[in-house]
Amino acid sequence: MYTIRTLNNIAPTGLKKLPKRDFIINDAAQDPQGIILRSFDMHKMELNESLMAVARAGAGTNNVPVDRCTERGIPVFNAPGGNANAVKELVLSGLFISSRRIVAGSKWIQSLEGAENLDKAVEAGKKNYIGPEIMGKTLGVIGLGAIGVLVANAALDLGMDVVGYDPYLSLESAWHLSPAVEKADSIEDVVAKSDYITLHIPLLESTKHTINESVLAHAKDGTRLLNFARGGLVDNEAVLKAIATGKLARYVTDFPAAEFMGNDNVIMTPHLGASTPESEENCAIMVAEELRDYLYYGNVKNSVNFPNCTVPYNGKPRIAVCHKNIVNMIGQLGAVFTKHCINIDKLVNNSKGDLAYNLIVCDSLPEDETSLINDLYAINSVINVRLLNKEEK
Incomplete structure (x- = not known):
């Protein structure tokens, strides 16, 4: 029986993927084997000793202490692509509101409440809200992952x-990206060629302020910039300066910032990228299935710190071994299996950075399982060992 702690409200359709016969779902569990969360900040949380896996029902994992999890041999799962369509649709709306002055025009209409002749006032003032069409313009897409590919292909369909x-x-x-997309x-190069720019890359130390004063210097006058990825990808002060000089006509962002308040050329939405019921369900289902497959069988898919290994x-029973990615580990593991007379049916070893992960399917396990586990842990670089699947789940 596994106890799973939820740190946010998780879509019930996802939690149903964790059968009640094997899983207890509790939002206050103090000693869980698994954690599922969305936006909750785990960085100040202590990781309990029994914790085996963390699953983030979304793509980004900035709110999860990935490094600490890796040190403990705890995989961190996410749901890449689970919210891709939701974000794509919001980006497309961002394209339109960055061009056609829909938001400003709507606010102005509301200000006409009580006007003596509303129709006349509307006709007289609508010239102030003229905006260009997007057809025939160039969209620059920085980052061609699940979301970027959808946005690029949809923009082509829009002309x-x-x-x-x-x-x-x-x-x-690459398989899903239209061949009509020009590669920069x-x-x-992207910035110099584009009338509109949209960001779809993760926020890392290396990508912070990807859009900065130096990059914006290459932009055409009147460029429109969209950011529905992460706030830190953009240097806000550089954007304000570019707006003031006319280099940027509009900035649309899903990450509000105080310095943008009151600026008519900045349109901010309240982090709505994945805020659809469909997206929440998709992400919850993906991570629940990933978590279940790992706890049952040791399989790893869509982990940000572990290699894929399924x-x-x-x-047959199997042994999952997580260890530092160094030479001669297979030989050392093999020596332990030989000592305990274990015949290996299948062994898969994959690595990711400094971490390696093995799934070893065995014909049988020895009676003295404790001695086997102790011998595996005695190998200096081994981080975590699990014996799995004595019975089919």
């Missing part, structure tokens, strides 16, 4: 030209 940049373009994304050699269940 835009699209130029994209992603030095780490995955094979899966650098962020500066072996279909065949009814």
Whole structure:
């Protein structure tokens, strides 16, 4: 029986993926084997000794202490692509409101309450809210992951030209990306060619302030910038300066900041990117299935700190070993299995950075399982050992 603590409200459709016969869901559990969360900040939380996995029902994991989890051999799962369509739709709305002065025009109409002749006032004032069409313009997409690809393809369907940049373009994304998308050699190249720019990259130390004064110097006058990825990707002071000089006509962001208050050329939304019932359900289902598959079988998929490593269940017991990614580990593990007369049916070893993970399917386990576990932990670089699947789940 596994106890799962929820740190936020998680869509019931996701939690249903954790069968009641094997899982207890409790939002106040003090000693859980798994944690599921959305936006809760875990950085000040103590990680209890029994914790085996953390699952973030969303793509970003900035609110999870990934480094501490890695040190303990705890995988952190996420839901890449689970909210991709929701964000794509919001980005498309951002394109339109950055051009057509819909928001400002709507506010102005409300200010006409009580006007003696509303129709006449509207006709007289609408010229102040003229904005260009997006058809035939160029959209620059920085980051061609799950969301960026959807945005790029949708923009093409709307009649835009699209130029994209992603030095780490995955094979899966490349398969889904339209061949009509022009590939740029650098962020500066994207910025120089684009009438509209949208960001779809993670916030890392290396990507902080990707959009800065130096990059914006390459932009056309009147460029429109969209940020529905992460607030820290943009240097807000540089944006304000670019707006003041006319380099940027409009900045649309899902990450409000005090310095933008009162600026008519900045449109802020309250972090609505994944705020759809469909997105919340998709993400909850994805991470619940990932968490269940890991706790049952040791399989790892969509982890930000562990390598993908999956072996279909065949009814045989298996051993999951997490260790530092150093040479001769397979030999040391093999020596322990030989000592305990364990015949290996299948072994998969994958690594990610400084961490390696093994799934070893065995014909049988020895009677003295404690001695086996102790011998595995005696290997200096081993972080975590789990014996799994004596019975089919």
